[in-house]
Amino acid sequence: MSQTPHITDAIIVGAGPVGLFAVFECGMVRLRCHVVDALDMVGGQCSALYPEKPIYDIPGHPKILAADLVAQLEEQAKPFAPVYHLGQRVEKLERTEDGKWRVELTDATAIIAPVVIIAAGVGAFGPNRPPLEGLDAYEGKSIFYMVRKREDFRGKRVVIAGGGDSAVDWAISLAEVAEKVMVVHRRPKFRCAPESQARLEQMAKEGRIEMVVPYQLHSLEGEDGQLSAVNVATLDGAVKRLEADALLPFFGLSMNLGPIAEWGLDMDRAHIAIDPNGCKTSAEGVFAIGDIATYPGKLKLILCGFAEAASAAHAAREVVHPGEALHFEYSTTSGVPQA
Template sequence: MTDAIHRTDALVIGAGPVGLFTVFQCGMLRIKCHVVDVLDNIGGQCAALYPEKPIFDIPAHPSVLAGDLIDKLSQQVEPFAPVYHLGQQVIGLTRTEDGRWRAETSKGTVIEAAVVMIAAGAGAFGPNRPPLKGLEAYEGTSVFYYVTRREEYRGKKVVIAGGGDSAVDWAISLSEVAASVQVVHRRAKFRCAPESAARLQELADAGKIELVVPYQLSALHGDNGVLTGGVLTGVEVADLDGGTRVLDADVLLPFFGLATDLGPIAGWGLAMERSTITIDPTTGATNVPGIFAMGDVCHYPHKLKLILTGFAEAAQAAHACYSLVFPGEVLHFQHSTSAGVPA
């Protein structure tokens, strides 16, 4: 454990887009924040999984790349000088004698705060890996679970496995730069937005994408060198009758979703609903006084898991926690156009 104890107004858990906007909303109310995230960089899934993926439902942005959105949010919070504690997880949360929260991280960092703001998304995440023999040897060289830079796949023979939004969206996108794109799915129907499914079929009809259905992954072919990392040459797939074929491939992208885990948060006595935290949607307050939640990690009736919904929840929670951070002070609401950015 480190000797120093960091004291602040609010501890924000999660440095994704909603966590960053929580810092901004708190900053506008002169609430100082420390931010903890298990990843080594800010941005959450937007930065780690799909920085070059366009987002279409951010107000005033007809289209914005996920990575660019994080850059803008980072610039927006700069005036408030948040302190980031990255690459670590809050593993313990207790009350101090004076009623503040004391958090300890996996690296021994200790933070005391008046309130805790949980913007942890779906929690810590990792890919659901397909059960293929020797898969580990190819990971990081020929098998990838996320696309961070589309240009890295230019001229490559790409096999994508999966039938959800990520598989379809990246098949459409990579068809513009890859030498070939083949999509393996166990059935002909894809679980994605109707517009995306229609576009995928258009590209398949035009010969720019091959739909390998109904098939599933069976084996990997190539040089699975231990020292240099595996070099993929082909992906073997099997149909429902046991028939197989081998697809020429430089790269395999298995998109079978993410395995998520709230970790220690689940043991803090918070009311839960299917691995999400139940809140009052008008305040972001949980059942534990002084702990608030916003973004995909929280739940209430008719909750929409959208970034813009999380932004609104962050604003509600920042205003709701003001009286806990500044007891006895009255908050007079002001629009940013009149209040400006506090110095």
């Protein structure tokens, strides 16, 4: 039996920082929102990948942790009573007979609205897993692809594998709480900011981090999901055993637009092409904001996504309430309208 569709003003696809701010901006022009995200939490990459990493380019915040930014954006959106559909993906997007948009989620939930605002970031994402035998038995128990809380690794022997920013940044950070941090990489040069590599090398000289170079992951030891050692090997086959309680493989993310790529929107190399005037896509009533949207001169910054959210919300209001005048006031004058 098909479910009765939810009826709302705007469907926001993506509950990352830009999607959450879009809820607020829609609320300020009195649009009700349902929000869909494939993750089981709000915050997108900020929550899933680096909740305890500081962000430095949010206006008014010289430094703010990603998790704190998400919490404040969620609180900011709260007065407008958004309905969240977390752990769900939009499988279908289609026109209704009266010209509105109908989306169908993974669990067969249907939502109908005059406008859709796509704030899906880079699309659905997941970690690139190392090709190790028996890997799945340890995942989520002693092998992790993200760090939610540094305290989870206090007093532990941690192996970090990878050569990018995430590997280097977390090695530096976890060295403050872990018993031992070992960094495995196939070459001495890392793909990170020069100052980060310099700090990593300095901490290695001080004995606070062990550099396991040039090596790559070879095999795992342990039982019942708990690691006891990670074996690494050189290209010549020489194996080294690292006693460890946890392994953090940071080999980047696998990005996938999923069904979005099949919605008939004009695309530009895995991004949705938009008119920056209102963030309109090639489909009437569909808008795109944040990292998934592209146009000449586009900057992939959260603060730019925030501005796009405001622009899209005002353009969306014209679709939801055509011909109805909006007496725009600054929030310092109007306050926050009640949902």
